[in-house]
Amino acid sequence: MFDRPNTGWESERLIEALSSRNCVTRATAAEVLGSKKDRVAIKPLFRLLRDKDGSVRWRAAESLESLIGDEDIELLLSGVKDEHEGVRFWSVYLLGRCRFSKDVVPYLISALKDDNHEIRAIAAQSLELVGDERAIPPLLEAMRDEWKGARLSVFGALRKLVSENKNEIDAELFLKGLEDDYPDVRFVSAFFLGELGDSRALTPLLDLIDDINEDVNVRQWAAYALGRMDDDRALVRLIDLVNGEKSPVVRRMALRSLGEMALRNPEYVKQAEACITSILEEEDVILLGLAQGMLARLQKNR
Secondary structure, eight states: OOOOOOOSSSSHHHHHTOOSHHHHHHHHHHHHHHHHHHHHHHHHHHHGGGGSSSHHHHHHHHHHHHHHGGHHHHHHHHTTSSSSSHHHHHHHHHHHSSSSOOOOOOHHHHHHTTTHHHHHHHHHHHHHTTOGGGGGGHHHHHTTTTTTHEEEHHHHHHHHHHHHTGGGTTHHHHHHHHHHSSHHHHHHHHHHHHHTTTTTHHHHHHHHHTTTTSSHHHHHHHHHHHHHOOHHHHHHHHHHHHHHHHHHHHHHHHHHHHHHHHHOOOHHHHHHHHHTTTTTTTSSSHHHHHHHHHHHHHHHHH
């Protein structure tokens, strides 16, 4: 019987404890093996990723993170395709958190299509950590994922990668994304076109915002992107949206975007202030709060 493993135990005894019937013992042994930094434990800990208990798998992965080296890369790459979901999940996790000389990006990209939604999500997070811009196109495609949790992870990864690689990204990828069948691909494309500030996006964004049959979330982020264009046509359209848009969500974003545009461009301040002031009697308390806050910022910025 193995109980209370501790750092006084030899690695061989701790490895034997990984086979205990007691899940607490297995988890503790895995944790202690990681603290001992004995590489002899790598393969036994990797096998423990198949454990039926989630806490044991987590402790094994945590210890592997402190032990894994460049020479262990093939073990993790094989794990990405393993039949056991626990092995796949933690292999993808570790590929993002450890550093290897071998290119792991293609393996992580392939994991974006795993049958398990949690593995798809962790693949996006690992790609974010690796930070390679080659992941941007497949991540945009992964915004079609049926599970919201995976889409949130994908969006987070895209946001970081686009921010860090603005000068290397061709906006054409996101211009094409505006025409995608999936609303989340369109909204993300609109968002990043705003972040990139590419003038080629102006006309497609105006068309998108004018389509009343378009998904509200997509139109909202098109309004955000217009506010980053710093163009007279974008200004006029945002004023129209603030004054007459029926969707509260789109209207609020338009007001925020109009104000931000004016903060960057002093020549737009008078028009923006006049538009925002005209809605101070609105019943939409959220819109009213945004208007008051933006007017204060514009006044302070003079």
